[in-house]
Amino acid sequence: MDLLNSTCYQEGRWILWESGITVVTLLNRNRWNLNVEATLSFQRQWQAPLRIFISEHKWKDGEPTEEDAIMILNQGDDSSILVPVVFMFVPGMRVVVNQNIFQGLKLVNGASYGVLDVILDKAYPGHRVNADTILHFGPPAGILLAAESTRDFHFVGMPAGAILLTPISTRIECQRKRPWQQTNVTRRGLPCAAAFACTDYKVQSRTLDRVALELRGTRTTTIDGQAVPTQCDPYSLYVQLSRCRSLDGIMLISKARERDFVGNKVPENMVAAEERLESLSEATIREAESRDWTGK
Known part of the structure; x- marks a missing residue:
């Protein structure tokens, strides 16, 4: 243990995302925050554009209160909620898939991919926040993913070696661990999250x-x-x-x-x-x- 601390721990040391490091954290809230920080760092490192997609939400009993909407927008993805509240896209970043989509093609839960490009949904046009950032109030139509396992894929109308991931809908039901939630919500978005920080699973x-x-x-x-x-x-x-x-x-x-x-x-x-x-x-x-x- 002393060897582990002397070799691997340094008080006050920052996480250098530019080094390609992956953070393993047990708490989903830590993972959500770390992935936001890492995505922004990745954008600065490569001086690339950033697109922020807010997942679509529909409440069972009509329009929510402002407080209900804010609380659900603070609830990211976990083992039962497969779609994150926000998907931040920078070309070249890596994501991890949250659901078994095409098992025969290895597009499965836990698989890591590089993101080649995003396909925009005309129903959710972009709103420019600044020179490098565009905000969309809804998910994209899909994203193109690539990995070693997709190298030999050749789908019509798609780049060689790419596979398409499209949005899904997931139901967020009232649970004891979320006492603030008063009604069931359906969230629609991409079933994946940034892979800079991941759970041990x-x-x-x-x-x-x-x-x-x-x-x-x-x-x-x-x-x-x-x-x-x-x-x-x-x-x-x-x-x-x-x-x-x-x-x-x-x-x-x-x-x-x-x-x-x-x-x-x-x-x-x-x-x-x-x-x-x-x-x-x-x-x-x-x-x-x-x-x-x-x-x-």
Whole structure:
């Protein structure tokens, strides 16, 4: 742990988005804010135009109050809300998809793509904010994405190696965790978000050259009268620390704590569940190997 702190943590150090770093954070609100900051940094770095698309909202019972509208516009995407409230587009930026769209074409939840271009919807014309920024009060008609997995795609009327992602509608229902919401809302927009900052779930299986980690729990607890983050989930701890090839590519957002490492074990019920799954898997394999598949 001392090696991790001495190598990867420096108090007061800023996140250098220009380096191509990816931030892994457990809290969606942190992710929303970091992606806005990173997108603006990406725009400045490449001196590119910025288009801001506000997703379309429809309330079940007609027009909302001003307070209701403001509150829902502060609610970004998460595991149950697949469409972000705002999509900020800069040519060349990367996004991560929030829903399985075309599984056979690998346009799936968690997949990362570069954005080639945006297709505007004439129903939502742009309003110029300044020389480099245009605001749209509605989603685009679609965006063109590209990745290694799309390299051999050739769709009629589209650039080679590109795939199209179009808006979807998602229902935001009243829930206990949103006590301020008084009526159900339908949001329509792109099911993707900027990939500068991601949750630990979205970076699973990926290998990153530079990564900033938040080794913390998602809740807070009181210790000696002070609110401190809870212990980091052991699965999240593994996922985060195994994303980078070396310690030199890791930046810690906050100092690593002993309580996040010492005694941080997988719960016994999860160990038992994994052992049962392993046993069932072995039994299935044995049965398959002993079966006569010739049909004789």
